[in-house]
Amino acid sequence: MTSALEMSANPPGDDSQLRQGGRQLLLALYTALRSLKLYPVENATVQKALTDLHTTTRSLLQTEIELEIRLAGDFIFVNSTRLRLELDNYASFSHVLATFRAFEIAALRVRSNVERREWQILLSLLLSLAGRGTAEERMRELQERLETGKVHNLELERGVLDGGSSEEARQASKQVYSQGVAVTKDVIAGVRLGRATGLKRVKRAVQMVVDQVLNNEISMVGLTTIRDYDEYTFTHSVNVCIFSVALGKKLGLSKLQLCDLGMAALLHDVGKARVPSEVLNKAGKLDEKEWKIIQAHPWYGALTLFSMRGYEEIPYRSILVAHEHHMKTDLTGYPKVVRPRTLGIFSRIVAVADGFDAATTRRVYQTVPIEPDQVLREMWENPNRGLDRVLVKALINLIGVYPVGTCVILDTFEVAVVSAPNPDGEQLKRPLVRIAVDADGGPVPPPGTQVSLSEKDESGAYRRSIVKVTNAGRYGITVGDYFV
Numbered sequence: 001m002t003s004a005l006e007m008s009a010n011p012p013g014d015d016s017q018l019r020q021g022g023r024q025l026l027l028a029l030y031t032a033l034r035s036l037k038l039y040p041v042e043n044a045t046v047q048k049a050l051t052d053l054h055t056t057t058r059s060l061l062q063t064e065i066e067l068e069i070r071l072a073g074d075f076i077f078v079n080s081t082r083l084r085l086e087l088d089n090y091a092s093f094s095h096v097l098a099t100f101r102a103f104e105i106a107a108l109r110v111r112s113n114v115e116r117r118e119w120q121i122l123l124s125l126l127l128s129l130a131g132r133g134t135a136e137e138r139m140r141e142l143q144e145r146l147e148t149g150k151v152h153n154l155e156l157e158r159g160v161l162d163g164g165s166s167e168e169a170r171q172a173s174k175q176v177y178s179q180g181v182a183v184t185k186d187v188i189a190g191v192r193l194g195r196a197t198g199l200k201r202v203k204r205a206v207q208m209v210v211d212q213v214l215n216n217e218i219s220m221v222g223l224t225t226i227r228d229y230d231e232y233t234f235t236h237s238v239n240v241c242i243f244s245v246a247l248g249k250k251l252g253l254s255k256l257q258l259c260d261l262g263m264a265a266l267l268h269d270v271g272k273a274r275v276p277s278e279v280l281n282k283a284g285k286l287d288e289k290e291w292k293i294i295q296a297h298p299w300y301g302a303l304t305l306f307s308m309r310g311y312e313e314i315p316y317r318s319i320l321v322a323h324e325h326h327m328k329t330d331l332t333g334y335p336k337v338v339r340p341r342t343l344g345i346f347s348r349i350v351a352v353a354d355g356f357d358a359a360t361t362r363r364v365y366q367t368v369p370i371e372p373d374q375v376l377r378e379m380w381e382n383p384n385r386g387l388d389r390v391l392v393k394a395l396i397n398l399i400g401v402y403p404v405g406t407c408v409i410l411d412t413f414e415v416a417v418v419s420a421p422n423p424d425g426e427q428l429k430r431p432l433v434r435i436a437v438d439a440d441g442g443p444v445p446p447p448g449t450q451v452s453l454s455e456k457d458e459s460g461a462y463r464r465s466i467v468k469v470t471n472a473g474r475y476g477i478t479v480g481d482y483f484v
């Protein structure tokens, strides 16, 4: 996909014209929406507003190949130029923002052949469908009606936006997460007590995780930074499940496959329930015997799952993943294998998710967690990890070089928390962040101001860049307050 920046015929950096034009466009859009709300479509005011909107668009399209109005946080971008919110454009700005949010529209693309008629259809629909059903239903209906109305030069992109209505989505994510933890706890406790556990509940919990990842990936992946040391075994399983499902989604797996994968991921360490907790949580170095017991957990896991089948079908995929997740692609891991084999794709996905989560968590024997960006680099560079490189690349694409929740120091002397990866996949090193400490060292109360690190100033230089990753605790920042 070509980015809006590449589509601009203007030299990069020269965006004053676009900024001016963008403001006019927004104002024209707002005026048309407002008059259409007040008067019937044949009214002269409405007709004039539509003509104005059409003319403004056409004149912008003389220098731009395509126009894109994109929402990111509380900002509106027109072809990668951020529009400044000023007093005189406050009304148009916030009205357009609210209208887009109500449909969860992340972007509106205007093609060069756009017709006045198409604007009229889109705006009438935005007004008539407002307030109906959920945002998702509204958007679906809107897109269907645009299709029937042969509106091909105005294209909408759906995306759950930060702020506003997404608060509900965040709450839902949190609920699904804790549900996942509760189910994992139950399964592990059941295995420890030798009680048979049905897989039905697990399946249901996994389905909810899959749904959340499909609808609201950013907030779900963001939750993986909740790393409760006491609850490690459970949060680890849920995190690995989320990362695996998100990776599977990137690879284009179907929903059914994602549910299978999520289940295998949630249960990958179930064999640890049979490892005595003194060994599992030992702070010092493990002796040879203890290490042998730990290394048996893939085997224990496979056996446990086999006995869990009850009257349902045998969870073959989960058994395979439990058995293979530490084998490494070159088979130098454990358990040792006699014959050469190729690890299943689910096992390779879970191994990558597992490696990332384990390395970024502080555990009993690991006093300082390694920073996520270093973990990713190491996973990518160290061949001894035995990970599938394509999948590591997909993971980097998924969480950005700086995962959500990473605390960073900027070259403006501000301290910020990464709140979302950059929507442009090419800009991995320039995520969206929320400022938590201002340039003078003063704290900015949560949720802080969100800015994109790909934003440039008038001279075309980046406004802010990451200098280094830091420890949030040092600045008294509770990371979770800034993005969940």
Ligand SMILES: [Fe+2]
Residues within 6 Å of the ligand: 268, 269, 297, 325, 326
């Ligand atoms: Fe494991």
Ligand SMILES: [Fe+2]
Residues within 6 Å of the ligand: 236, 240, 268, 269, 354, 358
């Ligand atoms: Fe694990």
